[in-house]
Amino acid sequence: MNLILNFLATIGRGVLGACRIIGAVVLFALEGVSHILRPPFYPRLVGRAFVEIAYFSLPVVALTAVFTGMVLALQSHSGFSRFGAESAIANVVVLSITRELGPVLAGLMVAGRIGAAFAAEIGTMRVTDQIDALTTLSTNPMKYLVAPRLLAGTVAMPLLVVIADILGVMGGWLVGTAQLGFTSASYLTSTLNFLQPMDVISGLVKAAVFGFVITLMGCYSGYTSRGGAQGVGAATTTAVVSSSILILALDYVLTAMFFGL
Amino acid sequence: MSSTPKIRLRGLSKRFGAKTVLDGVDLDVAAGHGLVILGGSGSGKSVTIKCILGLIQPDAGSIEIDGRDILAMPRREREALNDRIGMLFQNGALFDSLPVWENVCFKLLAQKRITRARARDKAAEVLAQVGLAASVGDLSPSELSGGMQKRVGLARAIAAEPEIIFFDEPTTGLDPIMGAVIDGLIVDCVKRLGATAVSITHDMASARRIGDSAAMIHKGRIVWTGPASTLGHSGNAMVDQFANGSREGPITMELRR
Numbered sequence: 001m002n003l004i005l006n007f008l009a010t011i012g013r014g015v016l017g018a019c020r021i022i023g024a025v026v027l028f029a030l031e032g033v034s035h036i037l038r039p040p041f042y043p044r045l046v047g048r049a050f051v052e053i054a055y056f057s058l059p060v061v062a063l064t065a066v067f068t069g070m071v072l073a074l075q076s077h078s079g080f081s082r083f084g085a086e087s088a089i090a091n092v093v094v095l096s097i098t099r100e101l102g103p104v105l106a107g108l109m110v111a112g113r114i115g116a117a118f119a120a121e122i123g124t125m126r127v128t129d130q131i132d133a134l135t136t137l138s139t140n141p142m143k144y145l146v147a148p149r150l151l152a153g154t155v156a157m158p159l160l161v162v163i164a165d166i167l168g169v170m171g172g173w174l175v176g177t178a179q180l181g182f183t184s185a186s187y188l189t190s191t192l193n194f195l196q197p198m199d200v201i202s203g204l205v206k207a208a209v210f211g212f213v214i215t216l217m218g219c220y221s222g223y224t225s226r227g228g229a230q231g232v233g234a235a236t237t238t239a240v241v242s243s244s245i246l247i248l249a250l251d252y253v254l255t256a257m258f259f260g261l
Numbered sequence: 262m263s264s265t266p267k268i269r270l271r272g273l274s275k276r277f278g279a280k281t282v283l284d285g286v287d288l289d290v291a292a293g294h295g296l297v298i299l300g301g302s303g304s305g306k307s308v309t310i311k312c313i314l315g316l317i318q319p320d321a322g323s324i325e326i327d328g329r330d331i332l333a334m335p336r337r338e339r340e341a342l343n344d345r346i347g348m349l350f351q352n353g354a355l356f357d358s359l360p361v362w363e364n365v366c367f368k369l370l371a372q373k374r375i376t377r378a379r380a381r382d383k384a385a386e387v388l389a390q391v392g393l394a395a396s397v398g399d400l401s402p403s404e405l406s407g408g409m410q411k412r413v414g415l416a417r418a419i420a421a422e423p424e425i426i427f428f429d430e431p432t433t434g435l436d437p438i439m440g441a442v443i444d445g446l447i448v449d450c451v452k453r454l455g456a457t458a459v460s461i462t463h464d465m466a467s468a469r470r471i472g473d474s475a476a477m478i479h480k481g482r483i484v485w486t487g488p489a490s491t492l493g494h495s496g497n498a499m500v501d502q503f504a505n506g507s508r509e510g511p512i513t514m515e516l517r518r
Contacts, residue, residue, distance in 0.1 A: 129354035
């Protein structure tokens with residue numbers, strides 16, 4: 001009897017803990033968003049976060065996109081050539097990139113870079129009293145640290161994904177024309193023929209959501225970290241792992257919303 | 262006494278989980294007065310200050326500043342109150358992403374009392390008051406020594422000319438001479454501003470230099486208050502044990518033998 005009760009208590013504790021964290025993250029997000037909308041604003045800090053997220057993530061995201069496009073072209077060729085359906089290669093590449101792989105892979109790369117960086121920076125500020133110092137210096141730390149990053153992340157990710165989309169298609173085009181015998185014109189024509197605006201738009205909406213989630217989890221983990229260097233390290237790990245999983249889970253949800261019905 | 266105390270704490274209590282940190286702290290600090298709070302590590306000194314600053318929400322009790330209960334204030338008013346309070350953190354807590362001059366003028370910039378163009382000159386002025394050259398303003402906090410960081414922290418705390426200043430272990434981690442220098446600067450700055458100063462310390466020499474009066478906190482309660490000059494021969498066994506740093510006395514450390 002005791003064994004069963006202990007077992008149930010363990011499950012209960014886990015569930016309650018999860019609920020508490022989800023609630024805390026949602027409240028944190030709501031407060032962060034409310035500070036984006038209310039003055040004072042910090043355009044300088046938004047700009048700095050934007051450069052950090054968009055500009056400095058460009059090389060990583062660009063390389064990811066190009067190679068993904070190339071691999072997609074190769075793989076779909078090896079599959080479709082069995083059915084004589086090579087003409088669908090360009091189509092598969094562009095749809096996969098714009099709908100899924102552009103936002104998701106860019107999101108995962110940015111989660112590794114930015115989620116970790118924000119968690120470490122804000123976490124260090126927490127454990128060295130800098131966040132408390134902000135409060136004593138008449139500055140709301142949520143408004144100063146969190147709101148600018150959330151805003152910058154939400155705006156920067158779609159822009160990154162536009163570039164990832166273009167470079168991903170270019171990767172497919174490279175392989176298609178250099179290796180698979182497409183002419184440049186026929187590859188690009190079949191790329192554009194079947195592309196719907198919704199394919200790109202849904203990808204960009206996903207990107208904006210992922211950008212928000214990455215910066216949110218980075219800021220939240222850092223903001224709530226405690227316990228010195230070890231705590232900051234744990235916050236960094238939490239930020240990357242939780243935002244990566246949230247990206248994949250939300251990707252499913254958003255796909256179902258856009259294309260499921 | 263005709264005037265209300267600048268700071269009045271009544272029955273301030275705070276628990277973290279099962280651990281009671283503050284167990285009904287009563288404390289008055291008169292305007293323009295320098296109070297030193299003494300106590301061992303973990304006795305609740307820092308938590309007391311953090312409650313007054315609004316960084317920690319106490320479980321029970323009241324905190325009055327100028328006779329108004331700050332715990333009952335609306336949030337906006339509570340935040341506005343911080344405009345009149347300065348704080349020197351134990352390790353400085355300087356913003357390492359900003360140069361020293363921006364650290365010093367952070368509050369003035371936040372309150373829009375000064376333009377960014379003017380802030381450098383203002384920072385140089387305040388840095389001079391803590392004995393630092395204007396050129397320090399262009400350095401990053403990580404380039405400074407411990408004593409300099411403390412002085413920049415002090416400059417940041419006084420730059421907006423607060424009415425109340427808190428000092429959290431201002432001399433901890435400094436050599437005795439630098440400790441005395443910091444104490445001297447604190448006394449000068451507080452006197453010039455006419456501010457009320459509340460300091461936490463367990464450095465007795467420092468306590469006698471910067472405090473008019475002293476309060477001893479032990480296990481979350483104030484156990485003694487008196488003039489800072491009598492520390493060491495106050496007649497209270499606990500205070501004298503603490504001030505003289507002796508192992509024998511009413512305070513026992515929970516050590517395993």
